[in-house]
Amino acid sequence: MKIAVYGSGYVGLVTAVCLADLKNQVTCIDIDESKISNLNKGLVPFFEPGLDELIQKNKSRLNFTIDAKSNLKSAEIIFIAVGTPQRPDGSAELKYVFQVVEDLSHNLTDNQLIVIKSTVPPGTCQAAEEIIKKNFSGKFAVLSNPEFLRQGSAIYDFMNPDRVVIGTSKESASKLLAKLYAPLKCPIVTTDLISSELIKYASNSFLATKISFINSIANLSEKVGANIDDIAKGMGLDKRIGPLFLKAGIGYGGSCFPKDVKALLNISQTNNIDFKILKAVDEVNESQRLIPLQKLEAKLTLKNANIAVLGLAFKPDTDDLREAPSLTILKSLLAKGAKIKAWDPVAEEKVREIYQEVIYCPSPYEALEDADALIIITEWPQVKNLNLTKVKNLMRNPLIIDGRNVLNKKQATKLGITYLGIGR
Ligand code: UDX
Numbered sequence: 001m002k003i004a005v006y007g008s009g010y011v012g013l014v015t016a017v018c019l020a021d022l023k024n025q026v027t028c029i030d031i032d033e034s035k036i037s038n039l040n041k042g043l044v045p046f047f048e049p050g051l052d053e054l055i056q057k058n059k060s061r062l063n064f065t066i067d068a069k070s071n072l073k074s075a076e077i078i079f080i081a082v083g084t085p086q087r088p089d090g091s092a093e094l095k096y097v098f099q100v101v102e103d104l105s106h107n108l109t110d111n112q113l114i115v116i117k118s119t120v121p122p123g124t125c126q127a128a129e130e131i132i133k134k135n136f137s138g139k140f141a142v143l144s145n146p147e148f149l150r151q152g153s154a155i156y157d158f159m160n161p162d163r164v165v166i167g168t169s170k171e172s173a174s175k176l177l178a179k180l181y182a183p184l185k186c187p188i189v190t191t192d193l194i195s196s197e198l199i200k201y202a203s204n205s206f207l208a209t210k211i212s213f214i215n216s217i218a219n220l221s222e223k224v225g226a227n228i229d230d231i232a233k234g235m236g237l238d239k240r241i242g243p244l245f246l247k248a249g250i251g252y253g254g255s256c257f258p259k260d261v262k263a264l265l266n267i268s269q270t271n272n273i274d275f276k277i278l279k280a281v282d283e284v285n286e287s288q289r290l291i292p293l294q295k296l297e298a299k300l301t302l303k304n305a306n307i308a309v310l311g312l313a314f315k316p317d318t319d320d321l322r323e324a325p326s327l328t329i330l331k332s333l334l335a336k337g338a339k340i341k342a343w344d345p346v347a348e349e350k351v352r353e354i355y356q357e358v359i360y361c362p363s364p365y366e367a368l369e370d371a372d373a374l375i376i377i378t379e380w381p382q383v384k385n386l387n388l389t390k391v392k393n394l395m396r397n398p399l400i401i402d403g404r405n406v407l408n409k410k411q412a413t414k415l416g417i418t419y420l421g422i423g424r
Contacts, residue, residue, distance in 0.1 A: 001180055003027070004075035006100045008035055008064065010046060010154070010255070011117055011147050012081030017051060018158040020058035022183050027063045027071045039064040047319040047346045050155045072107045077180060081117040081147075090262035091270075092121055101128045105135035113173050115143045119200050119260060121267050125167065125193040141173035144193050146200035151254065152317030163187045167196020201267070204260040205278055210245040211252045212284035218248035218423025219291075228423030229405065248422045250377065250403040251288035253314030253323040258285070289325040292375045292401045293332050295420045299399055300372055303337035306396065308371040310364050311378025311404075312344035312351045319346040325403070326377045330355050341367040345380060368394040379404040388412055 001024045005016040008030040020026045030036050035045050042059075044052050055062065065071055072078065080100050084092040097118050104114065114132065116125050129142045144167030149157045164181045166188060168174040174190045181188065191199070218228040228248045236243030252258065261282050268275040296302065314324035321327060326344075330351070333340055340358045342351070348360045361367040364382055368374060368391055376383055384406045392398045398417040400407065405421045412419040 001025070001076050002074050003077050003079065003180075004029060004068075004072055005079040005081055006030075006068070006104070007080065007082035007096075007118070008032070008039060008045070009081065009083055010048070010151065011149060012079070013039075013044070014048065014051065014149055014154040014158055015079060015081055015117060015147065016062065017054045017058060018155060019180070020061040021054055021159075022180075023061070024180070025061050025063075027065060027075065029065055029068045029071060031066060033066055036064045036066050047317075048154055049152065049317055054155060068103060069107050072104060073109050075112065077113045077115060077177065078104060079115045079117050079145075084118050084120055086259045086262060090266040092119065092259075092263045094120060094124060097124065097128070098131065101131045102135070105132040108132070108136045108138060108140055110138040111140070113141050113143055113176060115145045115177060117145055117147050119146060119256070119263075120144075120197055121201075121263065122194040122197045124197060141168060141170045142193070143168045143173055143177055144196035145177065146196065148200075148203065151320055152315060159184065161186045163189050165189045165191065165196050165199050167191050167193040167199075169193060201260050201264040204256050205264045205281070207245050208252055208257040208261050208285070209277060209281045211247075211257075212281040212288070214246045214248050215251065215288045215422070216284055221423040226423075228421075231423075248405060248424075249288075250292060250325045250329075250422065251285040253325055255320060255322045258282075258323040261285075289328050290332075291422065292329060292377075292403050295401050296373055296375065296399075297336075299418070299420075300397070302333060305338050305372040306370050307333055307338045307340050308364075308367040308374040308395075309333075309340055309342040309358075310344075310367060310374065310376050310383045311380050312342060313347035313378050316378055316380045319350060321347055321350050324377075326351065327354070329375065329377060330358065334358075341369075341371065343367040344378065345382065347378075365390060365394060370394075370396045372397040373399040373401065375401045376403050376406060379406045388415055388417065392417055 003019055003024050003026045005012050006029050008028045016026045016028045082096040082100055087093050125142050125144045146165055163186055166174045166177050178188050221228045232246040235241050236246050265278050312326040314320055341361050342358050343361045343364045388411055392415045400417055400419050402421040409419050
C-alpha cells in the first residue's frame with residue numbers, strides 16, 4: 001500500500017520503517033528540515049537498536065520529506081504520529097495533532113484513511129473529523145490506532161504485537177487498515193473511536209499500577225525481612241497476575257507511563273471521576289525515585305563523597321532521558337555537595353548538556369575508582385555483569401545501592417560489600 005506518516009519522532013519513524021519492511025511504499029513527513037535532511041543521509045535522530053539497519057534495508061521503499069502537499073495525494077493511508085506532550089495541568093497537548101489535521105484537510109483526495117497513532121484523549125479523533133469536514137467535502141475516515149511500542153525493542157514490538165487496536169465508526173475503513181496489519185498475524189480489536197483512544201491510556205496506566213504496586217510491596221518486604229524477587233516470582237506464576245512488570249526498583253520513567261498516568265488523571269478529573277488508585281500510582285512513583293538517596297544518606301555524608309552512578313537512561317537500550325530517575329538523583333546529589341562520576345553507554349552526551357559538573361567515564365569500572373558508594377540506576381548488561389571482586393577492589397568504601405536489583409546480593413555480601421537493593 002501507499003502510506004504517509006506525519007511525524008518522524010520515535011513512534012512515527014519506527015512505524016514508517018516497519019511498514020516499509022512489510023513491503024509498503026512509505027513517505028515520512030516532518031516539519032523539521034534538519035531531521036529530514038539527516039534521515040535522507042541515513043542518520044537516525046535517536047538511538048533505537050536495529051533501526052539504522054532497517055532504514056538502509058528498506059531505503060527504496062522510504063521517502064523522507066517536508067513537502068506534505070505533493071506527497072499526500074497518492075497515499076491510501078495517512079498516519080499521524082506527532083507528539084502529545086504533557087501540559088502543566090497533566091493534560092495532553094493536542095496542538096501538534098490538530099495542526100497536522102488542519103494541514104492535511106486541505107490536501108486530501110477521496111477515500112483516504114486518516115489514522116491517529118499519537119496518544120490522544122477520548123474525543124480527539126471525533127474533533128479531527130470535524131476539522132476535516134470543514135475543509136474537505138469528499139469521502140474520508142478518521143481512525144484511532146494506538147501504538148504499544150517499547151523503546152529499545154520497538155521494532156520487535158511492531159512486528160510481534162500482542163494485538164492491534166483499531167477504533168473507527170466505519171467498518172470498511174477498519175477492514176482496509178486491518179489488511180495493512182494482516183502480515184503480523186495477531187488479534188485485531190476493532191472498536192469505536194473513543195474506546196480505542198481510552199485503551200491506550202488504560203493499558204499504560206495499568207502497567208504503571210503494577211510497577212507502583214510491586215514497589216510498595218518491595219518497601220514493605222524490606223521492613224518485614226522478605227525478599228521481593230521471590231515474592232514477584234510467587235505472584236507472577238499465577239496466570240491471572242502474570243510475571244511481567246513486577247520488577248521492583250526506583251520507579252518507572254520514560255516518555256509514556258508518567259505522562260499517560262497524569263493525562264488519565266486529568267481526563268478523569270474533567271469527567272468528575274475520582275481515580276484514587278491512579279493518584280497513588282503517581283505518588284508512589286515520585287517517592288520511589290528518592291529511595292537511593294535516602295539509603296545513601298543513612299550510610300554516609302554526601303558532602304565531598306565520591307559517588308559512582310551507573311546508568312543514566314530511563315531504561316536500557318535507549319538514550320532517552322525523559323522522566324529518567326537519574327536526573328532527579330543527580331540533581332539531589334550535586335545539591336548536597338557529592339562528587340559524581342557517571343557512566344552510560346548512550347545517554348551520557350545528553351546528560352552532559354544538563355550537568356557539566358559530573359565526570360563522565362568511558363567504562364563502569366573507571367567510574368568506580370575511589371568511590372564511597374555506587375548507585376545503580378539503569379540495568380544495562382555491562383552493569384548486570386559487573387565483576388564484583390573488581391568493584392570491591394576499586395571502591396574506597398564498598399557500598400552499593402542497587403536501584404534495579406540486578407546484582408547478586410549473596411556474592412556481594414560475601415565479598416564484604418554493603419549491598420542495599422530495593423526490597424531484598
Ligand atoms: C511503555 C509501554 O510499555 C509501551 O507499550 C508504550 O507504548 C510506551 O510506554 P517504554 O516507556 O518504552 O514503553 O518502556 P517499558 O519497558 O514499558 O518501561 C517503562 C518504565 O517502567 C521504565 O522506566 C522501566 O524501568 C519501568 N519498569 C518496567 C519497572 O520499573 N519495572 C518493571 O517490571 C517494568
